[in-house]
Amino acid sequence: MSAEALRPPLAVALAEAVATLPRGAGWAYEPKFDGHRMVVFRTAERVVLQARSGRIITAAFPDLADAARELAPGTVLDGEVVVWTQGRTDFAAVQRRAAATPARAPLLARRLPASYAAFDLLAQAGRDLRAEPYERRRARLVEVLGPLGPPLQAVPMTTSVETALTWYETLPASGIEGLVAKRLNGPYRSGHRAWRKVRHTDTREAVVIGHTGGPNRPAALVLVLPGDDVPVVSSPLPAALRAEAGRALAPLAAEGGGTAVAAGLGEVAYRAVAPGLLAEVEWATTRHAGATVLRLREAGGEAGG
Structure with missing residues (x-):
């Protein structure tokens, strides 16, 4: 060739x-x-x-x-x-x-x-x-x-x-x-x-770059997964994590946003946040079938949730 x-x-x-x-x-x-x-x-x-x-x-x-x-x-x-x-x-x-x-x-x-x-x-x-x-x-x-x-x-x-x-x-x-x-x-x-x-594990750490839904109680997080640079939308957050994510993302609010792939929905709009929050996620059967957020932590900090 x-x-x-x-x-x-x-x-x-x-x-x-x-x-x-x-x-x-x-x-x-x-x-x-x-x-x-x-x-x-x-x-x-x-x-x-x-x-x-x-x-x-x-x-x-x-x-x-x-x-x-x-x-x-x-x-x-x-x-x-x-x-x-x-x-x-x-x-x-x-x-x-x-x-x-x-x-x-x-x-x-x-x-x-x-x-x-x-x-x-x-x-x-x-x-x-x-x-x-x-x-x-x-x-x-x-x-x-x-x-x-x-x-x-x-x-x-x-x-x-x-x-x-x-x-x-x-x-x-x-x-x-x-x-x-x-x-x-x-x-x-x-x-x-x-x-x-x-x-080695079914859970990985992803970088949070945005969210869908309101800033105080986000519906889902927009993530960059290890080994990839295409933003994806997590599965819907449970109630407890929505409140925690709202508090963690408040100081990271940024101008702008974009679109990312959500399982079953295709491209959806999201609001951007500055780097600083990580999410431990569990994979679904395929890479973009949905990532379930298990807990959150600040970059360089201890796990929460």
Whole structure:
């Protein structure tokens, strides 16, 4: 396939959530980082950074754009951008970085430096590698990133299920949310759920960026979920959480708003709030089928509710 096809917006490969880790010959395992999906395009003239949604976020991550200029022209990477805080990944910090204006992005890059955990090489020297088996793409990825070092690094990978299970039990303390299993002979299938993902827990922490309903008793929260940058609307809040959310959001009220996807309703309008509130949510069976808010906490603070 021609490398000309590898231009933004590029649909990324996806993972299907499963309850148990696939086993047997031919599987490889990687830790799943708690960050934002990002595709890195290094052309002959520039670097372009693309979010999972297809949105171009180059200006929000000047540190990673600078680092990616060390890549050879014609290189395309897929991976996760993360920010480390006190030894663990910090999704709220990644969201702050992703939402930064071009004027504020350099300051945040100094305060909250980003790292890029690459897990696939989609093109090299202008050649589209997506049809190549994962095992071959992985070997080339290590060769490409090995001489560079941080902040561009290849994620760890193992073909040992015992090692993968050890990661699964020990890495959550670092903010790693689970494992991704990939067939060694599998191609990179843009837009398809060919990989398998096992989460360590069914609950995740999301950033609250807005709400629907009145400000004193919001009907639902608008969230940015880990690994994605497309706002979604939570399931309706129970009465107790509506009152708590109203109190927590009062000092964060901001001008403006937007639209977000609500399960069963499609696009709905919401009022924006400033960063500062996190929500522990429980996934439904699919990513956008609805996120149930379990409790709230201030960014950097203790859980409430």
